[in-house]
Structure formats: structure tokens, C-alpha cells
Amino acid sequence: MKFSKRHFAIGLAASVAVVAGLGIATWIVYEPEIPKIPRPSVSSFDRALVARGEQLATVGDCIVCHTAPNGSPFAGTRALPTPFGTLYSNNITPDEETGIGNWSSTAFIRAMKQGVGRDGSHLYPALPYEHFTHVGDDDLKAIYAFLMTRQPVLLQAPENQLLPGLGFRPLLAGWKLLFLKQTEFEPQPNESAEWNRGKYLVDGLAHCGGCHTPRNIAGGEEGGREFAGGVAEGWNAPALDETNPSAASWNADSLFAYLKTGSDRSHSAAGGPMGPVAEGLSRLNDADVRAIAVYVDSRMHPAAVSGAQAPVIDNRSTAAAGHPQADLLFDGACSGCHGERAPMSVNGRPLLSSASDLKADDPRNAVQTLLQGISPPGEKGAYMPSFSNMLTDKQLADLLAYARARFTDEQPWKDLDESVADIRKENDE
Ligand code: HEC
Ligand code: HEC
Ligand code: HEC
The missing domain is CATH 1.10.760 (Cytochrome Bc1 Complex; Chain D, domain 2)
Known part of the structure; x- marks a missing residue:
């Protein structure tokens, strides 16, 4: 090919772009070392x-x-x-x-x-x-x-x-x-000081979105989907916006109790990766935890009033008709703690009809709760044994299908058997 002037011009433009690109790349990649200092006393x-x-x-x-x-x-x-x-x-x-x-x-x-x-x-x-x-x-x-x-x-x-x-x-x-969006926190002048404090902590140090925001395939948090729900260590971190399955019954008080103690009387306990988070927050001063609760409450209820009592649902006869063996199993293995007259329920522990895990679209956390049990984040608190070695995958799936039918009005979960087997395998890896 004859080398024309035009080609040359294009070639030059291209190489300038490449060199400039490399320059920019090096400039972005390069960070200087910061000199060592003697350890401060x-x-x-x-x-x-x-x-x-x-x-x-x-x-x-x-x-x-x-x-x-x-x-x-x-x-x-x-x-x-x-x-x-x-x-x-x-x-x-x-x-x-x-x-x-x-x-x-x-x-x-x-x-x-x-x-x-x-x-x-x-x-x-x-x-x-x-x-x-x-x-x-x-x-x-x-x-x-x-x-x-x-x-x-x-x-x-x-x-x-x-x-x-x-x-x-x-x-x-x-x-x-x-x-990485390196922006300083900007207080919102039309919100209260408490709300702003909560937002500052949630967005910054407490990095709640680190687990509760979905991530793209490069591992970055998805823009515009803050708090739409994410995953952490084999558990789902539920949405903390208005799509949270229990949004209607969360309010600033119940969020405060949940964050500070790892459980709340009208909701279930922090059993998975949320446990250590709550354990940390239990040592934080009340004012800051309340600020976090106030901010999260505002995300869950952008307009509406919050804190309606979760309705008590107990469709026992329909559930038992569909899952007769699970009904027996539930009586034997679960109702000592989850039955109406169980000491735990009488003492104001949440009924299963208020458990987010049973209402969620995905059975993952309910499966994890049965496989791993719940141990209190601190020394005392909610405890549930692990049923991993006691029940087969089939029994676990049947029990969960039963619990979903009995304690919620949601559609049955699909492919439960498979989910139980998959999650058990993941946990063993
Ligand atoms: C979710 C887990 C996680 C949390 C929470 C976390 N870190 Fe880290 N941190 C890491 C990991 C992983 C690395 C190593 C990253 C790497 O190898 O590039 C790291 C690296 C660091 C480093 C760099 C150390 C070095 O020698 O280069 C510092 C400093 C640090 N963390 C401080 C903190 C502080 C302070 C907090 C609490 C405010 C904190 N981290 C919370 C996971 C975490
Ligand atoms: C020793 C008591 C005990 C037994 C037995 C028990 N549980 Fe639990 N379970 C708990 C406690 C405590 C919680 C947490 C509730 C709270 O206080 O927030 C819980 C929570 C749950 C949750 C909700 C989890 C969530 O975070 O939303 C499900 C679902 C559940 N249990 C199912 C069962 C099933 C099914 C059985 C029988 C196979 C069973 N449990 C047996 C004590 C028990
Ligand atoms: C390490 C990951 C992680 C971090 C960080 C985290 N969460 Fe969670 N969170 C979870 C997971 C997973 C669950 C599901 C249940 C569990 O683990 O017990 C959860 C459950 C919750 C729930 C209960 C939702 C429901 O409807 O059942 C609330 C509320 C919550 N988190 C708020 C927060 C707030 C506020 C922060 C920041 C202060 C935070 N979380 C930080 C992982 C995390």
C-alpha cells in the first residue's frame, strides 16, 4: 500500500492518542509511596x-x-x-x-x-x-x-x-x-440532624450497602440500585428500601431493637452475616444506632406511614393438608419453640408469620436458618439448633414448603429440593 499523506495523518493522530492514553493510564495507576514514620508513642x-x-x-x-x-x-x-x-x-x-x-x-x-x-x-x-x-x-x-x-x-x-x-x-x-465515587458526605438541609447522622454512618463507616446493594459482574455496587438487596457469604442480604418483604412492619423502633440486639419482637433474628454487624452495633452508643434506624426507616418508607403490626397468619389446616408429614415433623421438632403456646411465643418472641425469611421471594435465608441454626450474637439471646444433621434434604424442603404455606400468604417457593441440596453443598465447600 502506498503511504499517502492522509494515512500518515491518521497514523499520527492514532499514536498521539495511544501515547496520551498510556500517559493518562500511568498517571491514574501510579500512586507514590508515603514515607515510613517511627511508630508514634x-x-x-x-x-x-x-x-x-x-x-x-x-x-x-x-x-x-x-x-x-x-x-x-x-x-x-x-x-x-x-x-x-x-x-x-x-x-x-x-x-x-x-x-x-x-x-x-x-x-x-x-x-x-x-x-x-x-x-x-x-x-x-x-x-x-x-x-x-x-x-x-x-x-x-x-x-x-x-x-x-x-x-x-x-x-x-x-x-x-x-x-x-x-x-x-x-x-x-x-x-x-x-x-469509586470519591465524594464527601453532603448533609441534606431539609432532613433532620438525626437523619443526616444516620445517612453519614450508613453510607460511610457502616457500609450497609456493601452487602445490601446488588453488585455487577465486576464486583462494583450497581449504580441507582442502592439497598435493593445483595448477597453475603451464602446468605441474601434483604432489600432495605420499600421492596423489603417486611417493610410494612418495620419502623424506627423495631429497626433500633434489631440493630442493637440482633433481634426484635416483631421480626426475626440476625442469624447469618448480619449477626456480627449487630454485635458491633450493640457496643455503639444508642444515639448513633437510633440515627441509623431513622435513616433506614426513611428508605423503607419513602412516603407511607410505617410500623403497622405484621398480621398474625396461621393457615394450619391448608398447610397440613398439602404437607401432612411436615405437619407432624413441625409439631415434634419446631413447635416447642415456634408453637402458639411455646414459652418463646408467650414471652413475646416473634411468631414465624413475622419472619422475613419465610416471606422472601428466595428461600435461601430460610434454608440457611434450618441448616445453620441461629446463635445469639452476644452471650445470650435467640438460639435455634442446626437441623443440618438431623433432617434429610427432602424433610427440610417439605418443612419449609409447609412453613411458607402455614405462616405466609405468599406463593409456594419453586424447586425447594434443589435449593436445599445446593445450599448444603455450598456450605460444605
Ligand atoms: C469486609 C471486610 C473488611 C472490613 C469491614 C474492613 N477491612 Fe480493612 N481490609 C480488608 C481486606 C481484605 C484488606 C486487604 C486488601 C488487599 O489485599 O488489597 C484490607 C486492608 C486494610 C488496610 C491496608 C493495610 C495494608 O497493610 O495495606 C487498612 C489500613 C485497613 N484495611 C483498615 C481497616 C479499618 C480501619 C477498618 C474499619 C474501619 C477496616 N479495614 C474494615 C477487609 C476489610
Ligand atoms: C430451641 C428453639 C427452637 C427450635 C426447636 C426451632 N427454632 Fe426456629 N427459631 C428459634 C429462634 C429463637 C428464632 C429467632 C426468632 C427471633 O427471636 O427472632 C427462630 C427463627 C426461625 C425462623 C425465621 C428465621 C428468620 O430470621 O426469619 C424460621 C423459618 C424457623 N425458625 C424455622 C424453624 C423450624 C422449621 C424448626 C423445626 C425444624 C425450628 N425453627 C425449630 C428457635 C427455635
Ligand atoms: C456483612 C454483610 C452485611 C452488612 C455489612 C450489613 N448487613 Fe444487614 N443483613 C445482612 C444479611 C445477610 C441479612 C439477612 C439475615 C441475617 O444475616 O441474619 C441482613 C439483615 C438485615 C436486616 C433485616 C431485614 C429483614 O427484613 O429481615 C436489616 C434491617 C439490616 N440487615 C440492616 C443493616 C444495616 C442498617 C446495616 C449497616 C449498619 C447492615 N444491615 C449491614 C448482611 C449485612
Whole structure:
């Protein structure tokens, strides 16, 4: 082909674009290292600041992800399975070799808001910086003061095990470009101070959307579908907007009780991944938990009045006709706790007709409740045994179909047998 002037012009334009593109890419990917500092002494931090930091760290669930089962608090190495492989949380005690002992508060704030480590490498969004980016610097400085005054622990997190190619951290710069919206929290002047406080905590440190918002295939939270319901560790995190199956019966008081104690008399208990969240919130001051409840209530009830009593539903005879064996099984295995005259019901524990899990479109959480049981987040509270070893998949599916027919007016779940078998298999993996 003859090389014409025109081709040359196009060629030049293209190469300029490529070079400029590379320049932009490098500029986005590159983050400088922030120099090490000598570990600050414990006495250099104000006590009141440390105490505030402790409460804020509680809201952020730092301890949940940064502590291995039976491990030292904040020393990391907990395995976090993601669709892209397994990540290990870092040691965030002030150990100088393996923790964040040499990090300045500037480096810490950059990690929390921009997902960049002290050495300039990009961090995975398993650290929920999509949310922490909205937290004010003063609050982050308080958390920094709290962490830097903990006992240093020498412990190196194992290497992450990700799908081939995804271990290359600069890729994360592109991810951030698409999904990380680094905006400061903006109070809404027409809402109350309490509502604004709740929104600040929910969107930021408490990262409720991290589980309750659906994610796209790249693992980013879906824009415009905030709180439409997501997944976490094999459970569904129900919607926290007006599509929540129990929206009509949640209100600020019941949300407050649920968030603070892990259960509420007119709703069921936090049995899955919500358990540790509630356990954390139980140590937060009442005013902040109430603010969160007020904000979530407003999301569930954009216009309507909230807090109607959930109607008590008990279609026993129809349910028994469809599932005679489950009716017997329920009497034997469940009614000691869930029957009308069971001490638990008499003492005001919720009836199964108020359980969100039975009303949900997807049986997943009801299946998990039977397979895993419920253990109280704190020392005492709601307890239900696991039926995983006691009942076959068939019995479990039959019982759930029965409970759905008896305690709700919803359509029967489809393919329950399969769901029970699948979820049991997932749990064993
Ligand atoms: C949902 C789990 C989760 C929560 C909650 C969480 N983190 Fe992390 N965090 C991680 C993971 C996973 C990493 C490692 C990411 C990586 O390897 O890129 C990490 C990394 C970090 C790092 C970077 C450490 C380093 O050496 O590079 C800091 C600092 C940190 N987290 C602090 C916090 C604080 C403070 C909180 C609470 C306010 C918190 N994290 C809450 C999962 C979590
Ligand atoms: C030892 C007592 C006990 C037994 C036995 C028991 N449960 Fe439960 N169950 C509980 C408690 C406690 C809760 C949580 C309710 C609350 O306090 O919020 C619960 C909750 C549930 C929920 C609702 C979960 C949710 O979060 O929405 C379902 C469904 C359920 N149980 C089904 C059963 C079935 C079916 C059986 C029999 C196979 C059974 N339970 C046996 C104590 C028990
Ligand atoms: C680690 C993931 C995760 C985080 C973070 C999380 N949740 Fe949940 N949440 C769940 C899951 C899963 C459930 C379903 C039941 C369970 O786990 O017991 C749930 C249940 C709930 C329910 C009960 C809904 C119903 O109708 O039964 C409410 C209310 C709730 N969460 C509010 C919150 C709020 C507010 C926050 C932030 C302060 C939050 N959650 C943070 C995973 C999470």
C-alpha cells in the first residue's frame, strides 16, 4: 500500500492518542509511596480521641474482617472468599514489620478513602473503601489513634489467591475509575440532624450497602440500585428500601431493637452475616444506632406511614393438608419453640408469620436458618439448633414448603429440593 499523506495523518493522530492514553493510564495507576514514620508513642494520642475511635471502628466492623477465627484482634489473616478468589485481610495492629506501625495518619487516610497502601499499591475493594471514602478525616484520625494504641502483633497475612491475572494490582486503578465515587458526605438541609447522622454512618463507616446493594459482574455496587438487596457469604442480604418483604412492619423502633440486639419482637433474628454487624452495633452508643434506624426507616418508607403490626397468619389446616408429614415433623421438632403456646411465643418472641425469611421471594435465608441454626450474637439471646444433621434434604424442603404455606400468604417457593441440596453443598465447600 502506498503511504499517502492522509494515512500518515491518521497514523499520527492514532499514536498521539495511544501515547496520551498510556500517559493518562500511568498517571491514574501510579500512586507514590508515603514515607515510613517511627511508630508514634501511645501517649502521643489523646484519650478522648482514642475512645471515639473505638466506637467508630466498631461501626466500621474493622475487627470482623481483620481478625482470624480465634486470632488476635486486628491482626488480620482472615480469609475472605470473593467471586474472584480468596483475599486475606491485613494486620492492622501497630506492629512495624507486619502491621501499620510505620504508617502516618496521611497514609492511613489515603488507604481508607482511596484504597491505596502506604507503599503506593492499589488495594482490593474487599476493604470497603467505596464507602469509607465518604468518611470525614477527623473520624478517620480517631480510628487511626485507636488502632495505633492497640497491642502490636507480629503476624504476616498470607498471599492472596486470586484467579489468574487478577492478582495484578494496577488493574484496580481501572476498577476505581469505574466504581469509586470519591465524594464527601453532603448533609441534606431539609432532613433532620438525626437523619443526616444516620445517612453519614450508613453510607460511610457502616457500609450497609456493601452487602445490601446488588453488585455487577465486576464486583462494583450497581449504580441507582442502592439497598435493593445483595448477597453475603451464602446468605441474601434483604432489600432495605420499600421492596423489603417486611417493610410494612418495620419502623424506627423495631429497626433500633434489631440493630442493637440482633433481634426484635416483631421480626426475626440476625442469624447469618448480619449477626456480627449487630454485635458491633450493640457496643455503639444508642444515639448513633437510633440515627441509623431513622435513616433506614426513611428508605423503607419513602412516603407511607410505617410500623403497622405484621398480621398474625396461621393457615394450619391448608398447610397440613398439602404437607401432612411436615405437619407432624413441625409439631415434634419446631413447635416447642415456634408453637402458639411455646414459652418463646408467650414471652413475646416473634411468631414465624413475622419472619422475613419465610416471606422472601428466595428461600435461601430460610434454608440457611434450618441448616445453620441461629446463635445469639452476644452471650445470650435467640438460639435455634442446626437441623443440618438431623433432617434429610427432602424433610427440610417439605418443612419449609409447609412453613411458607402455614405462616405466609405468599406463593409456594419453586424447586425447594434443589435449593436445599445446593445450599448444603455450598456450605460444605
Ligand atoms: C469486609 C471486610 C473488611 C472490613 C469491614 C474492613 N477491612 Fe480493612 N481490609 C480488608 C481486606 C481484605 C484488606 C486487604 C486488601 C488487599 O489485599 O488489597 C484490607 C486492608 C486494610 C488496610 C491496608 C493495610 C495494608 O497493610 O495495606 C487498612 C489500613 C485497613 N484495611 C483498615 C481497616 C479499618 C480501619 C477498618 C474499619 C474501619 C477496616 N479495614 C474494615 C477487609 C476489610
Ligand atoms: C430451641 C428453639 C427452637 C427450635 C426447636 C426451632 N427454632 Fe426456629 N427459631 C428459634 C429462634 C429463637 C428464632 C429467632 C426468632 C427471633 O427471636 O427472632 C427462630 C427463627 C426461625 C425462623 C425465621 C428465621 C428468620 O430470621 O426469619 C424460621 C423459618 C424457623 N425458625 C424455622 C424453624 C423450624 C422449621 C424448626 C423445626 C425444624 C425450628 N425453627 C425449630 C428457635 C427455635
Ligand atoms: C456483612 C454483610 C452485611 C452488612 C455489612 C450489613 N448487613 Fe444487614 N443483613 C445482612 C444479611 C445477610 C441479612 C439477612 C439475615 C441475617 O444475616 O441474619 C441482613 C439483615 C438485615 C436486616 C433485616 C431485614 C429483614 O427484613 O429481615 C436489616 C434491617 C439490616 N440487615 C440492616 C443493616 C444495616 C442498617 C446495616 C449497616 C449498619 C447492615 N444491615 C449491614 C448482611 C449485612
